[in-house]
Amino acid sequence: MPMFDKKPHVLVLGGNFAGLACAQKIRHYLGDAARITVIDKKSYLLYIPNISSDVFEDRNPALHQRLDIVPVLAREDIDFIHGEVTGVDVDKRTVTFVPAERGGAEAHVEAYDYVVFALGNRLAFDRIEGFVDFGHTVTDIYHGEKLRQYLKREYRGGPIAIGSARFHQGDGADGLVPYPGGSIPRALAACEGPPVEVMMSMATWLKDNDKGEPNKITVFTPGKMIAEDAGEEVVKQLLDLATRMGLNYWHDTQDITRLTAEGIEFADGRFLQAELKIIFPDWRAHDFLKGLPVSDSEGFIRTNLCMQNPDYPEVFACGDCAAVTVPKLGAIGHQQSDIVGLQLGKAFGKVDPEKADQPLKPEVLCIGDMGDGKAFWIHSNSWFGGDIQKLKLGRVPYFLKMRYRDLFFANDGKIPAWGLDAAEMIAER
Ligand SMILES: Cc1cc2nc3c(=O)[nH]c(=O)nc-3n(C[C@H](O)[C@H](O)[C@H](O)COP(=O)(O)OP(=O)(O)OC[C@H]3O[C@@H](n4cnc5c(N)ncnc54)[C@H](O)[C@@H]3O)c2cc1C
Numbered sequence: 123m124p125m126f127d128k129k130p131h132v133l134v135l136g137g138n139f140a141g142l143a144c145a146q147k148i149r150h151y152l153g154d155a156a157r158i159t160v161i162d163k164k165s166y167l168l169y170i171p172n173i174s175s176d177v178f179e180d181r182n183p184a185l186h187q188r189l190d191i192v193p194v195l196a197r198e199d200i201d202f203i204h205g206e207v208t209g210v211d212v213d214k215r216t217v218t219f220v221p222a223e224r225g226g227a228e229a230h231v232e233a234y235d236y237v238v239f240a241l242g243n244r245l246a247f248d249r250i251e252g253f254v255d256f257g258h259t260v261t262d263i264y265h266g267e268k269l270r271q272y273l274k275r276e277y278r279g280g281p282i283a284i285g286s287a288r289f290h291q292g293d294g295a296d297g298l299v300p301y302p303g304g305s306i307p308r309a310l311a312a313c314e315g316p317p318v319e320v321m322m323s324m325a326t327w328l329k330d331n332d333k334g335e336p337n338k339i340t341v342f343t344p345g346k347m348i349a350e351d352a353g354e355e356v357v358k359q360l361l362d363l364a365t366r367m368g369l370n371y372w373h374d375t376q377d378i379t380r381l382t383a384e385g386i387e388f389a390d391g392r393f394l395q396a397e398l399k400i401i402f403p404d405w406r407a408h409d410f411l412k413g414l415p416v417s418d419s420e421g422f423i424r425t426n427l428c429m430q431n432p433d434y435p436e437v438f439a440c441g442d443c444a445a446v447t448v449p450k451l452g453a454i455g456h457q458q459s460d461i462v463g464l465q466l467g468k469a470f471g472k473v474d475p476e477k478a479d480q481p482l483k484p485e486v487l488c489i490g491d492m493g494d495g496k497a498f499w500i501h502s503n504s505w506f507g508g509d510i511q512k513l514k515l516g517r518v519p520y521f522l523k524m525r526y527r528d529l530f531f532a533n534d535g536k537i538p539a540w541g542l543d544a545a546e547m548i549a550e551r
Contacts (some may be wrong), residue, residue, distance in 0.1 A: 129157045132466065133217055133234035135207050137162035137191050140441025140455035141240035142535050147463025148238075149198045155470050158199075159232070163206040163222045166190050167535065171452065172527050174260040174316065175491045177270045178323040183263045194534040205230070207241065209410050212434050236469070238462055239416075239423045239439040243312075243405040243450065250287055250403060252381030257401045260320060269400070279333050280397025283386055284321050285342035286311040287403045288377035294418025294445025298427055300483050304507015310345035312405035312450045315500065317341055318349055318360060319490030320400055325367060326493025340370040340394055342386075344377050351449045351486050353504035353511035360498070360513065405442060405450045418445045427481035429461050438462045446482060453487040456537075485510065487542075489523040489549075497523050499549040514549050522549055 132152075134145045137160040145160050152158075169187040176183040195202050205219035208229065215234050221227040245261050247253045258272060259265045288310055295306035318341070325336035341348065341364070347357055348371070364371060376389035378401065385395040407421025416431045416439075418424045423439035424431055425446055431437040440462050441447060441455030461482055467473030485508070488500045497520035501512040522545050530537060 129155065130235040130470075131233065132156045132158045132236045132238070133232060134158065134160045134238045134240055135210070135217065136160075136240035136242060136441070136443070137164075137195070137202070138167050138240070138242060138441075139452045139535075140242070140443075140459060141238070142167055142191055142194070143456055143459035144238050144240055144438075144440050144462045145195065145200050146198060146534075146536060147459050148466050149200060151463045151467030151473055152470050153472065154199070155472065156235075156466075157201070159201040159203060160191070160195055161203040161205050161207055161217070161219055161232070162191070163204070165192050165202070165204050168262065169527060169530070170261065171489075172491075172523070173263065173266040174320055174323060175523075177260055177266045177273070178327045178491070178493060180270065180274070182270070183266045187263065189531055189535065191535075197534065203232070207410070210237070210239075210414060212237075212414060212416050212437055215436065234436075236436045236438065236466060239411075239437070239443050240441050240455075241408055241411070242442045243422075244408055246287075246404045246406045247401070249406075250378055250381065250401065253401060253403075256381040256383055257399050259401050259403075260316065261402065272398070273327065273331075277333065278397060280338075281385075281395055282324060282339045282398045282400070283342065283394050283396035284317050284324065284339060284400045285348075285372075285375070285402070286314060286317055286344060287401065288344040288389070289404050290406065290420055291448060292407070292418035292420030292422045292445055294420075294422050294424040295448060298446060299507070300427060300481070301503065301507030306446055306448055306484070307351075307505060309351065309448050311343055311348075311402070312448075313402065314343060314345075314349040314351070314449070315451070315486075315488040315490055317343070317400075317402055318498075319492070321364065321369060322490065322492035322498070324400070325369065330493070335368055337368040337370065340372060340396070342372040342375050342388075342394065344375050344389075346373060348373065349500075351451075351502070351505045352488070352500045352513075353486075353502040355504075355511045356500055356502055356513045363515075407443065411443070422447075428465050428479060429458050429482065430465055438465065446484075449486065451486060451488065454482075454484050457484065458482060483508070487546075489519050489526070491520065491523060495520050501546065501550065512550055519549055 468478035
């Protein structure tokens with residue numbers, strides 16, 4: 123890229139939920155004081171949370187869940203590089219990338235004054251033996267569409283297993299205290315709202331398609347309790363509901379050892395018989411992040427609660443690739459994006475330090491489709507030391523889930539603060 127612009131350069135690595143939101147927040151707080159560039163290996167935002175609704179409501183997610191980010195960024199004078207990042211040198215302040223539109227491209231180096239890591243993670247299906255032949259999931263368009271076709275054409279009505287492989291969290295958030303006396307706990311599963319959501323939607327799909335009762339479904343977790351980040355009270359209510367519906371629940375499976383045609387072998391020695399296996403994998407850091415001076419023991423980017431690396435103050439992280447983001451939830455990345463914008467605003471002398479220094483107080487906000495036009499709404503921070511634990515079920519959360527996506531697409535990904543407050547008020551009161 124030609125370097126005619128002498129303004130400081132902020133490089134945002136990744137342009138999905140966290141990267142797009144960070145770039146926009148940085149522009150908002152900095153005005154035209156900086157040149158901002160987003161690099162992503164794809165040129166659209168993948169709206170992951172609604173893929174499973176498309177699958178169970180028989181729509182091709184490729185047609186609904188992609189937002190072209192190039193014009194969105196251009197409207198805010200943010201440059202976009204369609205490239206795959208292959209390396210970061212935090213001492214030289216450079217990023218190496220390969221243009222991603224065609225194969226065989228040469229590597230380029232881009233310099234930065236500030237860098238924001240928003241690269242998400244690798245969803246490590248390739249580490250689950252047998253997944254390629256016997257597994258399904260809803261984590262992206264390819265797999266979602268494959269599952270939709272399977273349900274339409276191949277499902278024989280056999281038992282269904284839904285759950286997570288073990289998550290390997292690094293040590294990067296150890297010792298952080300988001301709420302008085304609280305912590306960022308160690309999790310055995312990266313993100314368990316989706317398995318709970320899929321379990322509920324699947325039960326409705328079985329009923330609507332005359333394929334049987336919810337007792338065909340077993341949901342499992344490697345942890346002591348599924349979705350423990352939602353808080354014990356919330357999980358208890360969800361499990362009571364699941365039990366009343368006839369769903370089966372296995373916990374403490376430790377990890378998935380392998381998938382076979384007949385079912386799932388777990389690390390604790392148990393075997394779960396299943397025709398259909400819907401799996402959520404380990405969220406692993408990208409290989410090129412492992413061993414960087416800013417990374418933790420597993421390759422997640424270390425930050426304080428203001429999303430800034432303690433050793434390299436020009437390095438920030440946001441979203442799933444940040445070590446403090448546990449569980450791996452877009453809603454937490456969204457909270458962090460404002461913090462990153464404020465911190466850069468402070469660095470550029472545009473935001474008062476008192477206003478800028480607002481450490482992360484993570485809140486789990488999750489709306490899960492249950493089918494039949496209903497959803498669950500979870501709002502909780504108790505896992506981190508806070509005192510909120512709310513669960514609401516019904517048509518209002520479903521309406522909010524669908525309208526949130528529409529608002530997101532219509533507003534270039536920018537959800538106004540009042541939008542979230544209004545959603546909270548409508549859902550909870
Ligand atoms: C099925 C499912 C349902 C979910 N539902 C919810 C929900 O209801 N609510 C919620 O809050 N969260 C939900 N989540 C979690 C949410 O999707 C993630 O937390 C969120 O996507 C993280 O955003 P991110 O931008 O940090 O990472 P990602 O969304 O993973 O984006 C990372 C970006 O970086 C790019 N990238 C990666 N590597 C490179 C590279 N080397 N070079 C260039 N670009 C690269 C990718 O192309 C991508 O655009 C769900 C997750 C799943 C799987």
